[in-house]
Amino acid sequence: MSATDFAIDVTGITKRFGPKTVVNAIDLQVRRGEIYGFLGPNGSGKTTFIRMLCGLLTPDGGSGTCLGYDVRTQQAEIKCHVGYMTQKFSYYEDLSIRENLDFIARIYDVPDRAAAVERSLVRLGLQNRSAQLAGQLSGGWKQRLALAACLIHSPQLLLLDEPTAGVDPKARREFWDEIHQLAADGLTVLITTHYMDEAERCHRLAYLAYGNLLTRGTLTEVLQSVKLTTWTVTGPALRDLAAALRGRDGVEQVVAFGNTLHVSGRDPARLETAIAAVRTPNHEWTRIRSGLEDVFISLMDGAKDNFA
Amino acid sequence: MVLKEFIQMKRDRVTFGMMVGIPLMQLMMFGFAINSDPRHLPTAVLAADQGPFARTFIQALRTSDYFALVRETNSEAEAQRLLQVGDVQFVVNIPADFSRQLLRGERPSVLIEADATDPAATGPALAAVNALAGSIFNRDLPGPLARLHAKAGPVDFLIHAHYNPENITQYNVVPGLMGVVLTMTMVIITGLAITRERERGTMENLLATPVRPFEVMVGKILPYIAVGYIQVSLILLAAHFIFHVPMVGSLLLLYAMALLFIAANLAVGITFSTLAKNQLQAVQMAFFFFLPSILLSGFMFPFRGMPPWAQAIGSCLPNTHFLRIVRGILLKGNGLAEIAPEIWPLLLFLAVAMTIGVTRYRQTLD
Numbered sequence: 191m192s193a194t195d196f197a198i199d200v201t202g203i204t205k206r207f208g209p210k211t212v213v214n215a216i217d218l219q220v221r222r223g224e225i226y227g228f229l230g231p232n233g234s235g236k237t238t239f240i241r242m243l244c245g246l247l248t249p250d251g252g253s254g255t256c257l258g259y260d261v262r263t264q265q266a267e268i269k270c271h272v273g274y275m276t277q278k279f280s281y282y283e284d285l286s287i288r289e290n291l292d293f294i295a296r297i298y299d300v301p302d303r304a305a306a307v308e309r310s311l312v313r314l315g316l317q318n319r320s321a322q323l324a325g326q327l328s329g330g331w332k333q334r335l336a337l338a339a340c341l342i343h344s345p346q347l348l349l350l351d352e353p354t355a356g357v358d359p360k361a362r363r364e365f366w367d368e369i370h371q372l373a374a375d376g377l378t379v380l381i382t383t384h385y386m387d388e389a390e391r392c393h394r395l396a397y398l399a400y401g402n403l404l405t406r407g408t409l410t411e412v413l414q415s416v417k418l419t420t421w422t423v424t425g426p427a428l429r430d431l432a433a434a435l436r437g438r439d440g441v442e443q444v445v446a447f448g449n450t451l452h453v454s455g456r457d458p459a460r461l462e463t464a465i466a467a468v469r470t471p472n473h474e475w476t477r478i479r480s481g482l483e484d485v486f487i488s489l490m491d492g493a494k495d496n497f498a
Numbered sequence: 499m500v501l502k503e504f505i506q507m508k509r510d511r512v513t514f515g516m517m518v519g520i521p522l523m524q525l526m527m528f529g530f531a532i533n534s535d536p537r538h539l540p541t542a543v544l545a546a547d548q549g550p551f552a553r554t555f556i557q558a559l560r561t562s563d564y565f566a567l568v569r570e571t572n573s574e575a576e577a578q579r580l581l582q583v584g585d586v587q588f589v590v591n592i593p594a595d596f597s598r599q600l601l602r603g604e605r606p607s608v609l610i611e612a613d614a615t616d617p618a619a620t621g622p623a624l625a626a627v628n629a630l631a632g633s634i635f636n637r638d639l640p641g642p643l644a645r646l647h648a649k650a651g652p653v654d655f656l657i658h659a660h661y662n663p664e665n666i667t668q669y670n671v672v673p674g675l676m677g678v679v680l681t682m683t684m685v686i687i688t689g690l691a692i693t694r695e696r697e698r699g700t701m702e703n704l705l706a707t708p709v710r711p712f713e714v715m716v717g718k719i720l721p722y723i724a725v726g727y728i729q730v731s732l733i734l735l736a737a738h739f740i741f742h743v744p745m746v747g748s749l750l751l752l753y754a755m756a757l758l759f760i761a762a763n764l765a766v767g768i769t770f771s772t773l774a775k776n777q778l779q780a781v782q783m784a785f786f787f788f789l790p791s792i793l794l795s796g797f798m799f800p801f802r803g804m805p806p807w808a809q810a811i812g813s814c815l816p817n818t819h820f821l822r823i824v825r826g827i828l829l830k831g832n833g834l835a836e837i838a839p840e841i842w843p844l845l846l847f848l849a850v851a852m853t854i855g856v857t858r859y860r861q862t863l864d
């Protein structure tokens with residue numbers, strides 16, 4: 191695979207704020223046309239990493255390219271071909287939807303601006319609301335506007351920083367359909383999210399904690415990267431049961447999911463021993479395939495010991 | 499609630515500093531810098547008579563508190579130019595037959611020409627001049643001439659108040675207001691320009707686009723130049739129709755100079771907005787700049803009444819120079835040549851402020 195097949199190809203990217211290393215030697219390769227999910231707890235450095243990719247921050251260490259341009263020296267070129275959707279809504283609340291789009295189109299020097307603005311209004315279903323002020327829009331519509339704005343200059347790479355935070359499930363679903371459509375048309379998308387169902391819709395995933403990349407790959411690869419065994423249990427007095435399980439040898443995490451508990455550990459034998467000790471006929475135990483969330487929590491617990 | 503406010507106040511160092519700094523600055527300016535009885539005003543003497551009485555007279559002026567003799571000349575034209583440019587506040591004309599008339603007891607006329615654009619600056623000195631005359635020749639006029647004292651004084655002072663013969667304060671204040679209004683609005687508006695983008699989060703977006711710092715600056719400045727011109731025009735209209743301020747000089751020149759001044763203030767505002775962390779800080783910085791621009795520029799109090807340190811600060815402020823330009827053009831009919839000494843400080847100021855603004859403006863969030 192040649193270098194140009196990667197939309198993003200960086201190694202050892204590091205960023206420090208004062209004494210704190212916020213992004214620690216991250217390697218990342220994203221193929222063109224791929225939807226790459228970026229996960230990790232708050233403060234793990236996702237936003238900082240994305241900002242380095244799009245030329246908003248200069249890395250303190252590491253090197254690499256974004257769309258073939260050097261992330262350290264060719265920030266100006268990168269900015270022309272990347273659409274970046276910030277975590278916080280960052281368009282002008284006192285301008286209308288159309289005025290915002292028009293402004294962005296002007297800044298990018300989009301050819302045939304009026305048509306481009308019209309196209310993006312139509313495609314995102316915003317044409318009836320084009321005169322509305324951006325500040326009056328609900329979360330879902332703001333997100334649509336932001337997406338429309340970062341697509342207006344036909345970028346080759348979309349960097350979306352928690353685009354679906356605070357957006358209702360239906361709008362989220364539509365948003366993801368749109369993202370898949372864009373990817374099918376050849377756009378590369380790097381997207382950060384906290385939702386597991388969204389993570390599962392990505393072609394590849396990376397998991398970040400405390401600035402360190404803990405795992406990456408396809409969904410299956412990520413699930414297999416931690417040899418985790420998970421059991422679920424249903425029955426009465428789950429809180430007491432959880433308390434009894436925590437701290438037992440072989441039990442690494444006990445997490446409540448509604449009316450069930452997920453109990454996971456890396457060593458199946460020790461986990462089963464631990465479970466046997468608390469087993470009662472009132473509870474129903476089932477072994478399940480570990481989910482992404484189980485894997486991530488396990489990764490993060492491991493990371494806490496190593497880095498925190 | 500109160501505690502929370504105090505904690506937040508403590509966190510915002512700049513605001514905290516300003517809260518202490520602004521009263522201190524006001525104290526300094528009102529307490530020490532401002533003097534409504536200006537003395538040692540620069541004066542030129544145009545002496546057509548060099549006789550001993552004339553010398554005594556000049557000597558007396560020299561030792562008086564109000565006049566500082568900076569120039570003796572015998573060219574009428576040069577004296578006029580000094581007055582016009584504002585290098586001197588007064589020209590004292592000693593007539594050719596001063597000594598002879600004095601000896602004959604004819605009460606020679608000494609013409610004092612004053613630059614009366616600012617009546618507050620010239621008033622006290624002119625009031626003092628008559629008192630001065632009475633005492634000058636006490637020793638020099640012996641014997642029979644001593645009787646001259648009994649009368650109105652041995653010398654007759656004619657005062658010619660140039661540029662503002664009726665000593666109308668508005669003639670001085672209204673043109674000065676132009677600089678003050680522009681300083682206030684321009685610095686605050688642009689001071690907020692970039693901090694607002696940062697506070698609302700739109701800055702991150704702007705930085706992620708290929709837009710250049712220069713384009714951002716120009717984009718932020720140009721619309722406000724138009725706003726500034728509207729203000730200038732409004733003040734000129736009011737000056738003409740309401741206050742009947744004379745407009746002797748070229749309005750075109752005035753507008754050209756206003757452009758320079760507006761740009762200088764906008765550059766200050768932009769610089770502030772790159773320094774301020776939030777809008778409140780930007781407003782405070784603007785205020786910090788505005789205060790001396792009113793008090794130390796010669797707008798409210800005569801510039802020459804201030805101690806040297808205050809004059810030095812005043813000389814660094816664009817408003818000080820712009821005031822002189824506006825008053826010069828409107829009241830004195832000054833042209834480009836006469837206002838030239840005030841132009842280069844404005845240019846220098848603009849260049850420095852622009853440089854700081856552009857270098858402080860970051861293209862990244864680093």
Ligand SMILES: Nc1ncnc2c1ncn2[C@@H]1O[C@H](COP(=O)(O)OP(=O)(O)O)[C@@H](O)[C@H]1O
Pocket residue numbers: 207212230231232233234235236237238239
């Ligand atoms: N400009 C900055 N100065 C100092 N610290 C920062 C700055 N930006 C982010 N950080 C810190 O870096 C860490 C990672 O932040 P961020 O990249 O926003 O994480 P995420 O997007 O994953 O939630 C946080 O601890 C945050 O406080």
Ligand SMILES: [Mg+2]
Pocket residue numbers: 233236237238277351
């Ligand atoms: Mg973030």
